Amino acid sequence: MTTETLSSSSSAETLVQARQKTISTVSKSTDELKKIGSQVRRDIVRMVHGCQSGHPGGSLGCTEFFVALYFHFLKHDAKKFTMDGVGEDLFFLSNGHISPVWYSVLAHAGYFPKKELATFRKLNSRLQGHPTTHEGLPGIRMASGSLGQGMSVACGSALAKKLNKDSRLVFSLHGDGEIQEGQIWEAAMFASAHKIDNLISTIDWNGQQIDGPTDKVMPLGDLNAKWTSFGWDVLQANGNNIEELISVIEEAKKHTGKGKPVMILMKTSMGFGVDFMAGTHKWHGIAPNDEQLQKALAQLPETLGDY
Ligand SMILES: Cc1ncc(C[n+]2csc(CCOP(=O)(O)OP(=O)(O)O)c2C)c(N)n1
Ligand SMILES: [Mg+2]
Numbered sequence: 001m002t003t004e005t006l007s008s009s010s011s012a013e014t015l016v017q018a019r020q021k022t023i024s025t026v027s028k029s030t031d032e033l034k035k036i037g038s039q040v041r042r043d044i045v046r047m048v049h050g051c052q053s054g055h056p057g058g059s060l061g062c063t064e065f066f067v068a069l070y071f072h073f074l075k076h077d078a079k080k081f082t083m084d085g086v087g088e089d090l091f092f093l094s095n096g097h098i099s100p101v102w103y104s105v106l107a108h109a110g111y112f113p114k115k116e117l118a119t120f121r122k123l124n125s126r127l128q129g130h131p132t133t134h135e136g137l138p139g140i141r142m143a144s145g146s147l148g149q150g151m152s153v154a155c156g157s158a159l160a161k162k163l164n165k166d167s168r169l170v171f172s173l174h175g176d177g178e179i180q181e182g183q184i185w186e187a188a189m190f191a192s193a194h195k196i197d198n199l200i201s202t203i204d205w206n207g208q209q210i211d212g213p214t215d216k217v218m219p220l221g222d223l224n225a226k227w228t229s230f231g232w233d234v235l236q237a238n239g240n241n242i243e244e245l246i247s248v249i250e251e252a253k254k255h256t257g258k259g260k261p262v263m264i265l266m267k268t269s270m271g272f273g274v275d276f277m278a279g280t281h282k283w284h285g286i287a288p289n290d291e292q293l294q295k296a297l298a299q300l301p302e303t304l305g306d307y
Contacts, residue, residue: 094150192231
């Protein structure tokens with residue numbers, strides 16, 4: 001069912017309502033979320049080690065966000081994945097290089113078998129280094145990796161939901177280095193101009209990018225003031241503190257439906273959870289060797305079983 005069909009169909013509302021009824025959220029406790037987070041971090045370092053390539057730093061730093069989103073907030077249906085996501089909350093990953101954290105969370109949420117994580121970045125795998133749609137991996141609705149595009153897609157999807165009278169929300173995640181892309185600011189302007197108030201975008205504000213600290217490469221300045229001046233409601237939280245993150249997403253949800261898009265600036269540490277990877281761009285996109293893998297795993301309890 002396409003968006004076009006839905007918006008022109010007299011039964012569109014009934015279909016949206018019917019799908020909304022079948023979809024619910026899991027809402028796990030913070031203790032459970034922390035356990036999932038430890039396993040997700042193990043998965044990330046093992047996946048990247050397994051193929052000796054990929055992006056552990058941003059993945060580790062965004063683990064709390066993904067775990068909170070998929071196991072506490074999203075109203076979604078992992079078992080009956082639909083590309084159009086009618087009746088579901090949608091998530092778009094714009095900084096596609098942090099695919100390991102997303103793949104791990106999607107697998108634990110039931111989108112595909114956990115053992116498939118072992119194929120990450122291997123030939124013929126559905127788990128490409130940067131997410132694509134043509135392999136048909138459930139959970140992925142947009143290819144990403146070319147930075148800057150995800151907010152535009154999120155805006156389009158959020159508008160489609162409004163046309164279809166689908167009250168579910170759209171979420172997106174962006175890197176702080178990524179927002180140096182011009183397209184982000186076009187989307188930012190578009191979202192407020194069109195009063196896209198069913199969109200919650202988030203930024204992984206880790207202060208690092210591929211070549212060094214953002215302050216050295218191209219300073220981001222006062223992000224709160226910038227997004228506010230573009231007409232967004234702006235919230236901020238420690239993105240590595242699950243309790244704080246849950247509160248701020250709850251707060252963000254209260255800000256939806258009020259005529260403005262919502263931005264959550266998440267202060268994170270790249271590589272969070274593995275001491276020697278934390279706080280530096282050096283682990284943006286390299287794999288641990290055997291010894292480093294063991295050192296990392298020793299810091300991350302196996303809580304749900306390794307894939
Ligand atoms: C359009 C585009 N330009 C350049 C790149 C190369 N690139 C990949 S990740 C990255 C750094 C992005 O920084 P950030 O979004 O902060 O991600 P983090 O390093 O924090 O994970 C760059 C420049 C890209 N993927 N796409
Ligand atoms: Mg960054």
